[in-house]
């Protein structure tokens with residue numbers, strides 16, 4: 001099946017649900033077993049029997065429908081839904097990092113991942129080393145005898161440096177290390193993680209998977225080798241997701257293809273327009289020809305998320321505030337991947353420890369939604385006019 005067909009088919013089984021097109025919302029905590037023997041044989045918290053309904057926390061047919069659809073789209077062995085994208089990150093890292101271990105994390109990483117490493121892993125004896133996201137095969141030199149995992153995020157979700165995941169994975173695998181990657185930007189639709197060397201793929205399903213800014217959720221997809229370690233860690237933490245949220249996320253996921261193709265086309269149009277604006281110094285978007293990450297993006301991805309940044313010519317806080325405050329269609333708010341456009345000032349320099357971030361002006365991150373791109377450009381023009389005045 002081609003991926004758009006798979007999107008319409010995966011995670012559905014009308015014959016099992018009285019002909020209903022969608023897997024309904026199954027709510028439960030307790031599951032009643034018919035007899036002593038079947039209760040005794042109910043199975044553990046992972047492995048091949050993970051889809052057996054045994055207790056609400058471990059999933060219902062609604063949860064399994066979403067997990068199956070995401071895993072099949074991405075080409076992974078299996079998936080598990082967790083309460084947030086950040087929970088997906090912390091559970092995945094916790095599956096590997098033990099006291100005395102060393103983990104490698106890119107300097108461009110989503111900042112709460114960094115906070116988790118510094119505030120939770122460090123006191124438990126795990127050393128995190130932040131590396132230059134552009135290190136590529138050079139990651140080999142950073143691997144120590146006690147390194148347990150290599151974490152990636154491609155591209156960084158504020159600064160958009162594109163990582164060479166296949167090169168990093170080759171070096172990591174040569175040393176027997178798993179590659180964990182935050183693939184929220186690529187999505188299961190535009191990035192086939194496992195073909196690129198990822199072992200554990202982490203999604204903030206909050207973004208494009210759910211796609212409507214009404215769900216907070218994470219999904220971890222793994223290859224067969226890493227499934228048990230990850231699924232058990234999620235169970236050990238007691239992470240479970242409401243079936244209502246799983247239903248909403250799967251409903252959103254069905255249309256990820258049309259949404260992302262449309263949003264990518266609008267994002268490219270707007271990014272190219274921004275490149276021609278006097279007040280713009282640079283646009284940071286690997287989907288643009290001329291971006292330093294373009295060749296890797298073209299090789300590894302089949303499309304681009306509609307999230308990118310641009311760097312203004314040198315401007316003070318007052319001017320940046322005037323720009324952002326003049327926008328009427330772009331909301332000011334965290335997150336991305338929904339149907340609506342957003343703008344935030346990206347304070348990238350605050351989170352760097354291994355590399356320097358100095359692009360020569362303030363950085364603004366845009367998420368392009370499903371609005372008409374012409375209207376969005378007119379909105380940005382309003383912003384630039386206000387910036388000029390300020």
Ligand SMILES: Cc1ncc(COP(=O)(O)O)c(C=O)c1O
Nearest residue numbers: 084085086110157184204206217
């Ligand atoms: C790249 C990236 N990963 C993970 C997350 C975390 O997702 P959530 O907000 O669902 O915890 C975010 C959220 O902004 C993100 O941008």
